[in-house]
Amino acid sequence: MPLDGLFTHAMVNELNQYVTGGRITKVHQPYPNEIVLVVRQNGTNYPLLLSAHPSYARAQITRIPYENPQVAPGFAMFLRRNLEGARLDKIEQVDNDRIINLYVQTHDELGDRQTLSLTLEMMGRHSNLFLIRQKDQRILDLIKHVSPDQNRVRSLIPGATYRLPPAQDLINPFESDLKPLAKICLDQPYEDWPSAIQSTYQGFSSQAAQSLALALKADGDSLANAKNWLNGFNDLKPTLLTDSKGKTSFAPFDWPSPVEVSRRYFDTLGELLDAYYVGKAERERVNQQAGSLIRLVKNEQKKNRSKKKKLEETLEESAHADQYKVKGDLLITYPHLVHKGMQSVEIENYYDNNKLIKIAVDPRLDGLKNAEKYFHKYRKLRTAKDFVDEQLEKTQAEIDYFNQIAAQLEVASPKDVADIKLELQQEGYLRVQKKNKLKPKVSQPDRFESSDGTLIEVGKNNLQNERLSLKKSNRSNIWLHVQKIPGSHVIIHSDHPSPETLTEAAELAAYFSKSRDSANVPVDYLPAGKLRKPNGSKPGYVIFEGQQTLYVTPKFEDVEKMRLNKK
Structure with a gap:
C-alpha cells in the first residue's frame, strides 16, 4: 500500500510507543529532503527518520545505515540549535491525513519554556517538513522553501503563519460510526465498493479500500468485519506482501488481498518499511546524487566502444597491408596503363600467375602518383x-574500468557516490571544485558479520577496494572477488575462516557485483597477501594467482541478516 492516512495512524501509534518522552540527542540531515532525529528513550537510541522525499515521504524508526555530509546543511544546523537536548512530548496525526506533528518541549533565547512542533506533510511532490512555534503558529524554518509563485494557497517560507493544506470533506473512520459502509454495500455493486469507500472516508489508498471491500464481502456481519479490519491499525502485525510477479507492497496487519501473495512478517512498522524501502529509496537517492556520474560513465563507455571498433577496423586493414604494396608495385611497373580520369584499371598480377586484378585509382593522378599513394x-x-x-590494450582497459564504475553505481549506497566522484576527479575525468576547501574523506567499507561472528568487510567502490585489499587488511586474511566480472572486494577478518563463513562471504561478493541476480556464481578467494597491483593501473585493480573458487547463489535476505548497523 502507499503510505496513506490509515498507515500514518498505525505509525503514529508505534512512534508514540517507542520515542514519546525521549530526548533528542542528535539531528542529522544525510539527504536533502530527509532528517534523522536520534531520540534516546529508556537507554536506547532510536533513529527517527522524517522524510519529505517526493516519492518516498514517510516517518519511521529506521536502522538503514546512512552517511552524513562533511558540512551539515543549514536546516540541520537550525534544528540542532532548537531541538538537541529537548524532550519529545507527544506525536499526533492531523485527522486521518498524511500529516503528523511531533511536539517538543524546549526553551527560547530568553530561557522561557516553549513548545515547538516538527510538522511532516507526506504529500508526494508537495511533501515538506516544518519547524513551527506553537504559540503563534509561526514557521521558523522548513526543509523546502516554496516561492509564492509556486503555491498561492498558503505561504511556505520562514516567518509565515503555518496553515494546514485545504481539507477534504471526508469522514475520519476512527472517529465516527461505519453506517455509511452499510449503505455502500446495499446501494452499489461490489466492483464499485473500493472507489465509494475512498470518496466517503478519509485516508484510504486504493489498496486499503480494496482490502476493506474484501473484508465487507466476507462471511458474517459486514459492519463487524469492517470494525475488526479497522482494529488491525491498532493491533499491528507488519506484513510485507509479494505477488507472483515479485512486486512488493506492505500492510500494517495481515489483511485480505485481492491477489495471491506470499507474506513476510516483522516485529515493527519501522523494520517493515526498512525492508520495503531499502532498495527503492536507496536507488532513488543514488540516482539523485549520481546523475552526472552516470551520464559521464555512459558517455565514456560509448566513446571507448566506438574507439575500439575503429581501432579493430584499422588492425584488420593492417593485416592486409601487403595487398597495397602489390598494387603499388603493379602500378609502378605499368604506369602507362593509367590515364587521368580513370576510376580503375585492370593489370596482370605477376605475383599471382598473371591473373587480372582490378585496381581502384584516383582519376586526378597518373600511374606513378597512384602507385605512390598505395605505397604510402x-x-x-x-x-x-x-x-x-x-x-x-589501453582502450580495453578504459572499457573495463568504466564497466567496473557502472557496476559499482548499480549497487552503491549514497555514501559511496562521493567516493566514486572523488576517484573520477583524481583520475582526471571530472573537474575538481576549487571552492570546496575540505579534504575529501573516503567512506568506510560496509561491515557484515557471519553466522559464527566473524567480521566481513565489503568495498563498494575502487577507493574502498584499494584501501581494504592492499593497505588496510591483515595480509593473511582471506580476500574474495566474483570471477571475471566487475564486483566488490571482500575481506574476511580471519586467516582460517569456517566453511560457513567462507560461503557467506562469497555470497556477499556475488551480491555486490553484476551477478547479484544470478545463480551458481563463481567467486575466487585467496589470502590478501597474494594480491598484486601493476604499476600505473587504475584504482582497485589487482592481479593474483593460486586462487580457489566457490559457487554460490546470493540472496537479499541472507545479506541483510549479516549486515552490521553503523548507528
Whole structure:
C-alpha cells in the first residue's frame, strides 16, 4: 500500500510507543529532503527518520545505515540549535491525513519554556517538513522553501503563519460510526465498493479500500468485519506482501488481498518499511546524487566502444597491408596503363600467375602518383600495427574500468557516490571544485558479520577496494572477488575462516557485483597477501594467482541478516 492516512495512524501509534518522552540527542540531515532525529528513550537510541522525499515521504524508526555530509546543511544546523537536548512530548496525526506533528518541549533565547512542533506533510511532490512555534503558529524554518509563485494557497517560507493544506470533506473512520459502509454495500455493486469507500472516508489508498471491500464481502456481519479490519491499525502485525510477479507492497496487519501473495512478517512498522524501502529509496537517492556520474560513465563507455571498433577496423586493414604494396608495385611497373580520369584499371598480377586484378585509382593522378599513394598507405599500415595494438590494450582497459564504475553505481549506497566522484576527479575525468576547501574523506567499507561472528568487510567502490585489499587488511586474511566480472572486494577478518563463513562471504561478493541476480556464481578467494597491483593501473585493480573458487547463489535476505548497523 502507499503510505496513506490509515498507515500514518498505525505509525503514529508505534512512534508514540517507542520515542514519546525521549530526548533528542542528535539531528542529522544525510539527504536533502530527509532528517534523522536520534531520540534516546529508556537507554536506547532510536533513529527517527522524517522524510519529505517526493516519492518516498514517510516517518519511521529506521536502522538503514546512512552517511552524513562533511558540512551539515543549514536546516540541520537550525534544528540542532532548537531541538538537541529537548524532550519529545507527544506525536499526533492531523485527522486521518498524511500529516503528523511531533511536539517538543524546549526553551527560547530568553530561557522561557516553549513548545515547538516538527510538522511532516507526506504529500508526494508537495511533501515538506516544518519547524513551527506553537504559540503563534509561526514557521521558523522548513526543509523546502516554496516561492509564492509556486503555491498561492498558503505561504511556505520562514516567518509565515503555518496553515494546514485545504481539507477534504471526508469522514475520519476512527472517529465516527461505519453506517455509511452499510449503505455502500446495499446501494452499489461490489466492483464499485473500493472507489465509494475512498470518496466517503478519509485516508484510504486504493489498496486499503480494496482490502476493506474484501473484508465487507466476507462471511458474517459486514459492519463487524469492517470494525475488526479497522482494529488491525491498532493491533499491528507488519506484513510485507509479494505477488507472483515479485512486486512488493506492505500492510500494517495481515489483511485480505485481492491477489495471491506470499507474506513476510516483522516485529515493527519501522523494520517493515526498512525492508520495503531499502532498495527503492536507496536507488532513488543514488540516482539523485549520481546523475552526472552516470551520464559521464555512459558517455565514456560509448566513446571507448566506438574507439575500439575503429581501432579493430584499422588492425584488420593492417593485416592486409601487403595487398597495397602489390598494387603499388603493379602500378609502378605499368604506369602507362593509367590515364587521368580513370576510376580503375585492370593489370596482370605477376605475383599471382598473371591473373587480372582490378585496381581502384584516383582519376586526378597518373600511374606513378597512384602507385605512390598505395605505397604510402602500405607503409602507414605497417607502422600503425604496433601503435594500434597498444591503443587497443589501453582502450580495453578504459572499457573495463568504466564497466567496473557502472557496476559499482548499480549497487552503491549514497555514501559511496562521493567516493566514486572523488576517484573520477583524481583520475582526471571530472573537474575538481576549487571552492570546496575540505579534504575529501573516503567512506568506510560496509561491515557484515557471519553466522559464527566473524567480521566481513565489503568495498563498494575502487577507493574502498584499494584501501581494504592492499593497505588496510591483515595480509593473511582471506580476500574474495566474483570471477571475471566487475564486483566488490571482500575481506574476511580471519586467516582460517569456517566453511560457513567462507560461503557467506562469497555470497556477499556475488551480491555486490553484476551477478547479484544470478545463480551458481563463481567467486575466487585467496589470502590478501597474494594480491598484486601493476604499476600505473587504475584504482582497485589487482592481479593474483593460486586462487580457489566457490559457487554460490546470493540472496537479499541472507545479506541483510549479516549486515552490521553503523548507528
